[in-house]
Amino acid sequence: MTTLVAILAEAWSEIRVHKLRVILSLVGVFLAVFGMTSIAAAGDIGRQLVTESSERTGGRAATVSVQAYPLTSSPDNEVISTALRELVERYDIRWSSVVQDQEIIANFPGQSQRVPVRSVDPDYGTMHRLVLQQGRWFTPSDSERYAPALVVSESFLARLGGFDPNDPPTVRLGGASPVTATVIGVMADDDPGLPFAYLLNASATRWLTASNPFGQPPMLEMWVPPDLIDQVSAAVTGDLTVTLPGHVVYAQRLDAGSELATLDLVLRYGVRGVGYFALLLGGVGILNVGLVVVGQRIREIGVRRSFGATSARVFLTILLESVCATAAAGALGIGCAVALVLNLPYDQILSVPIEDLPPFPLQAAVEGFLAATAVGALAGIIPAVVAVRAKVVDAIRY
């Protein structure tokens, strides 16, 4: 224990005395670890951003849609919708939503306009990770409301004025038998300038379907475990084919799934590969400086041998100087990366919202630190061997 402390004290003393040389030789290591860790963090954020964006469009992994079209007649949306809901109950699907895209007439102040709407179930918001700017998403109790609830886009809201949760704006929907709907939430535009709205299926069935000749057949979205996706798809497709004779039934996966996994691999290992390469270059720099410095310190090493320093002790001291220095540079690089990653104004930098900011990539930080230390050890071995091989008598006279 005492010997180890003495070796560390000696190594640290050398680093302190030669701090300018040490600092200069460690710039490469610092930058490599800083870059590696912060880019890994940026990669995590990028992955999360892509994931969230993908989930908003196609749903979380794994989201499966099931659709049925009649072969010869016009679709009976009510029959299809009922069959889809029976599927959910039969297979006890925990997260699901019947989804139907329609167009309705919205009577905005001063103008009436045909607006695309999507009728969904409350689960849809969670399944698609929808982020609201104001107000809230639907709850099951919203289907009991006398006036249908709406979650609208910014452009939709812009035609109504502002949003006040205590006095929410309303809009009259429909042509022949209009109904007044209440806006309960606002989200960002998917298509800038294009008004869009979500409403609950229960509301759409009650108020809109009968007077809406432009509706698409409903489909069912299910959020299921990724490893069950083939089983679920086969089962519900077969079942629906029996339930809805004369219909074409098919299921497809909506989320990005394997494409995201590929991107994840590229970001994770590509970034690390570049980081390790940079670290290796930093190590070569340390090795060069280490060799030059050992040459300059040969007399000092000889004097230390006269104090009783064994070959092993000289070897370990030179090695630890390198290891301590690169470890310190690595720790500093990680510290700077942490400070940068935790303090970046993501809301201002990113044009799209990020709901779950990923935590600092601890694994990348630990890897960076260990890699820096290992590079220090590798870069220190050759100078340490040179120091040990110097003859004591010659070293003192050097």
Next chain:
Amino acid sequence: MTFIRLAGIGRSVRLPDGSRLDILTDIHLEIERGEHIAVVGRSGSGKSTLLNIIGLLDSPTAGTYELDGQPTDGFSARDRARQRGATFGFVFQQFNLLPRRSATENVAAPLLYASGRQVWGRRPAARAMLDRVGLGQRLDYLPERLSGGEQQRVAIARSMVRNPTVLLADEPTGALDVDTGSTVMDMLERVVAQSGTTLVTITHDLSVAARADRQFRLDHGVLSPLTTAELPAVTARRTVA
């Protein structure tokens, strides 16, 4: 009691042309504990090689060297290093202080190779040792800010901080003027006398050699006793034939 016994010690090196150069030839020398001996000789006579062999920095190519009754030819490199640190202190002509380390750090440096309490208490021990050599006011001075005499005093403090049994001084006054050299030798003798340390001084200066209990001449690798007549009359104290 004989602490160092050299019997028939020789040291030779092989030259690039294949011939052999004898640096030391058939050296016989016995040194008692607490004794002060001096070896004089011209440059290239083999003085430093003899000192290096005694201090276990180098190995003889012939003869036997017993340290405190133990033959040193059986020592491993590790044993030699440990014995060197524990038994010997070195004072060099060019001081060989560690650059950019304060006087305290320089004196504390050998204690990093000691064990236990000596390692943990190295700084107080170094300060106390510097105080003994009259440098209590220069504890934090870097070598560059010290005079030659002060640097050699730091080197002496460093060589004594582990309480060695033998102090090996290679031309301790060689880089100093006469007065400063005399002062340094006074101090060196005082310090070793206080701790009963054996002192082996290598010098080309007969007046420095005259301060020792016994004097030897090394000429072309051959060691022989000096006679009183060869020493400066005023400073000569004692010679052993």
